[in-house]
Amino acid sequence: MRFRYKAQKADGNFYEGQRDAADKFALSRELRAEGETLVSAFESGRKGNGGASRLRDLFQFLKRVSIHEKIMFTRNLAGMLTAGLTVSRALGVLLRQTHSSKFKTIIKGLMERISSGESLSQALAAHKEIFPPIIISMVRAGEEGGNLSVSLFYVSDQLDRVYALERKVRAALMYPAIVVTVMALVGVIMFVYVVPKLTSAFTEFNVTLPLSTRIVIAVSDFLQHNLFIGIASVVVLIVALVTAAKSARGKRFIDFTLLHIPVIAPILREATAARTAATLSSLLSSGVPVITALQITADVLPNTYYRDVLLLARSAIEKGEPMSGIFRANEHIFPPLLSEMVGVGEETGKLSSMLKETGVFFEVEVEQRTKNLSTLIEPALMVIVGIVVGFFAIAMISPAYSLMNSI
Numbered sequence: 001m002r003f004r005y006k007a008q009k010a011d012g013n014f015y016e017g018q019r020d021a022a023d024k025f026a027l028s029r030e031l032r033a034e035g036e037t038l039v040s041a042f043e044s045g046r047k048g049n050g051g052a053s054r055l056r057d058l059f060q061f062l063k064r065v066s067i068h069e070k071i072m073f074t075r076n077l078a079g080m081l082t083a084g085l086t087v088s089r090a091l092g093v094l095l096r097q098t099h100s101s102k103f104k105t106i107i108k109g110l111m112e113r114i115s116s117g118e119s120l121s122q123a124l125a126a127h128k129e130i131f132p133p134i135i136i137s138m139v140r141a142g143e144e145g146g147n148l149s150v151s152l153f154y155v156s157d158q159l160d161r162v163y164a165l166e167r168k169v170r171a172a173l174m175y176p177a178i179v180v181t182v183m184a185l186v187g188v189i190m191f192v193y194v195v196p197k198l199t200s201a202f203t204e205f206n207v208t209l210p211l212s213t214r215i216v217i218a219v220s221d222f223l224q225h226n227l228f229i230g231i232a233s234v235v236v237l238i239v240a241l242v243t244a245a246k247s248a249r250g251k252r253f254i255d256f257t258l259l260h261i262p263v264i265a266p267i268l269r270e271a272t273a274a275r276t277a278a279t280l281s282s283l284l285s286s287g288v289p290v291i292t293a294l295q296i297t298a299d300v301l302p303n304t305y306y307r308d309v310l311l312l313a314r315s316a317i318e319k320g321e322p323m324s325g326i327f328r329a330n331e332h333i334f335p336p337l338l339s340e341m342v343g344v345g346e347e348t349g350k351l352s353s354m355l356k357e358t359g360v361f362f363e364v365e366v367e368q369r370t371k372n373l374s375t376l377i378e379p380a381l382m383v384i385v386g387i388v389v390g391f392f393a394i395a396m397i398s399p400a401y402s403l404m405n406s407i
Helices: 022-031 050-062 067-082 087-097 101-115 119-127 133-145 147-202 211-244 248-258 264-285 290-300 304-318 324-330 336-348 351-406
Strands: 002-008 012-020 036-045
Touching: 012 290, 022 211, 036 211, 050 101, 067 147, 087 101, 087 211, 101 119, 119 133, 133 147, 133 264, 133 290, 147 211, 147 351, 211 248, 248 264, 248 304, 264 304, 264 336, 264 351, 290 304, 304 324, 324 336, 336 351
Parallel strands: none
Antiparallel strands: 002 012, 002 036
């Protein structure tokens, strides 16, 4: 295939040209053999294929690289580097193993940059939309310390733990969300289609209706005449919440609300503490300076209130103060155990290991809380469903019996 490319000569001058090569990597090797460095290369498309090429690029852009793919990427790369493979060769193996077209494009880009003389961390930094700061910083620290494979194992383990924690929390909340959604849909169908037919029968025979039946009929009438308005209102509310979440003030309001929901808040506190401790531990173990580690950890936390605490801790260290004092002053946000373990780690010089143990502890606590939540939610939902169904049945059956007795 033919490529249009930009390259740098040995004297430092840049030029553009066209050349046939098997692929971009072959082109890079050819130019390097001539003492030149490939800067960028694009396949020369056939005339009339520009729109199709742009459309294909758009579809590739829309495809997401999952967290699982990132975990496998870092873990497999670490394993191959430990086995003695070079970074370029290891990436080549990963390129052949990857099924995602989006990720294949990313790995090809990494290989091109490494072939042109960049380090792995520099190549990863060119794809910040794919690789979060924790990966880039830990890889850079591994390169500087000469233990790249160890850093990659650390980051893959950290990503895996965060992923597992998020799955457990989502799984605990998924069941009640599904039950509530199904109940709402069934309720709307009953009120819009079933209740009106029974109401017409009651009206025709002039049956005296009890209070519960009148309530059901009133709700049915409201939904019949305002169903589309209700649906539109729900859509507008969702759009408003999403829009508000994107603004700084709206995001802080949502984060504040989450911190004060009785059932959600304890899980959120311990899950965030686990993520904070584990991330800081992984970064410090890889040789990342504590100030940089705090900044990176703050960037990966979704809740602004937790992020503010870590930024205060970073400022405290810059002033020569212990960060445990900041955690102690914010024990209404972070659990007290975290501040105590940070304090012990600072005093003994084993902050990384203390944070690792703390992260594991809170992960176990979150897992237990989610199990307990699931155990409580299921019977509670069954009771609520039973009450709703019972109320509806009594409301509809009671006048039906009166009608049968009057005939």
